Amino acid sequence: MHHEENADAALDREINNLMMDYFITEGYPSTARIFAAESNTQPEADFEAIKARVEIRECIHRGDLQTAIEKINELNPQLLDTDDSLHFSLLRLQLIELIRACTSKTSGNVTNSPDISTALQFATTHLAPLAPTNPNFLADLERTMALLIFPTDNLAPQLAELIDPRLRKSVANRVNEAILGSQGSRREAQINKLLHMRVWGEKAAIESKKIDIPDAGLGFGLDERPAAAGRGRTEQNGNGVMGSQAPAEGDGDTAMREGNGEGEMMVS
Numbered sequence: 001m002h003h004e005e006n007a008d009a010a011l012d013r014e015i016n017n018l019m020m021d022y023f024i025t026e027g028y029p030s031t032a033r034i035f036a037a038e039s040n041t042q043p044e045a046d047f048e049a050i051k052a053r054v055e056i057r058e059c060i061h062r063g064d065l066q067t068a069i070e071k072i073n074e075l076n077p078q079l080l081d082t083d084d085s086l087h088f089s090l091l092r093l094q095l096i097e098l099i100r101a102c103t104s105k106t107s108g109n110v111t112n113s114p115d116i117s118t119a120l121q122f123a124t125t126h127l128a129p130l131a132p133t134n135p136n137f138l139a140d141l142e143r144t145m146a147l148l149i150f151p152t153d154n155l156a157p158q159l160a161e162l163i164d165p166r167l168r169k170s171v172a173n174r175v176n177e178a179i180l181g182s183q184g185s186r187r188e189a190q191i192n193k194l195l196h197m198r199v200w201g202e203k204a205a206i207e208s209k210k211i212d213i214p215d216a217g218l219g220f221g222l223d224e225r226p227a228a229a230g231r232g233r234t235e236q237n238g239n240g241v242m243g244s245q246a247p248a249e250g251d252g253d254t255a256m257r258e259g260n261g262e263g264e265m266m267v268s
Contacts (some may be wrong), residue, residue, distance in 0.1 A: 016041045027054045027176060053179055060172040065094035072175065075181050084130065087179050091126050092144055093171050096162055098122055099147045116148050128252050 016039045031048040035041065052075050059068035072079055080087040083084040094150055120263040123145065131138040146159055161167065 004043075013041075023048060026179065027057055029054065049183065053176055056175060056179070057172045060090075060093070060175065061168050063097045063168065064092060065097055067095070068175070072179070075179065079182050080179060083178055084133065086174055088127070088134075088140075089128050089171050089174065091130070092140060093125055093167065095119060095127060096146055096147065096167070099144070103147070119148065157210060173262075246252060 005121075016035075020032060020035060020039075020041050023029075023035060027050055029047050033047075052071065056071045056075070059065070059071065069080070072090075080090070084204070099116070102116050102119055123141070124231050127141050128138075131141045143158065144162060147155075147162060150159060152163060239263070
């Protein structure tokens with residue numbers, strides 16, 4: 001009996017550590033503090049560093065790329081200099097936001113053309129010099145510039161995904177992972193890795209034995225069925241709209257929900 005109690009306590013500690021690791025890695029400092037108090041878990045984290053990552057993420061989510069890039073450079077001046085792909089993704093997203101702004105000003109007004117000079121100047125100054133260094137950069141820049149030609153309410157799928165809010169989230173996730181890596185931390189929460197392994201295991205089991213796997217409903221944006229495992233060119237380039245998602249509201253047994261309006265999660 002005593003052995004079973006010790007085993008249960010050890011399992012509880014492992015689960016609590018997994019959850020704490022998720023909150024810290026994904027950038028939920030307030031939730032981490034609350035969970036630490038309620039679960040008697042000691043977080044090993046620099047909460048000021050987490051706060052800096054949260055501020056950068058929120059800037060990207062609301063489309064303020066200039067502030068996000070400035071904050072990244074303040075946190076780690078070498079990060080974007082040593083990661084051309086991430087730097088290009090941020091600049092391209094900033095260009096998309098400029099195009100979105102200049103085209104929305106004249107939306108529905110057929111008498112005026114949008115003032116695209118700001119977007120063109122930005123593309124010429126910041127993105128054009130990078131484009132020749134990578135074929136993917138050039139293709140992505142050309143596709144982005146096509147947003148200036150076609151109306152936003154009638155875009156082909158490969159262009160529509162550029163103005164999809166999920167692109168902001170995807171870039172924000174990449175920035176978060178890059179900052180964590182530069183600080184010597186894991187780029188991805190342990191629980192996300194476990195869920196990726198589960199999806200991989202399901203796919204392998206279904207393909208090899210043709211068996212049906214019950215849906216565990218774990219949430220965390222990683223619980224897709226293996227049949228939808230294909231990846232598009234955009235995602236392969238590292239600039240796509242698909243990325244790991246935070247748990248959806250009401251998902252999972254922990255009953256986590258959006259809390260304070262700052263992207264923070266609350267544990268009930």
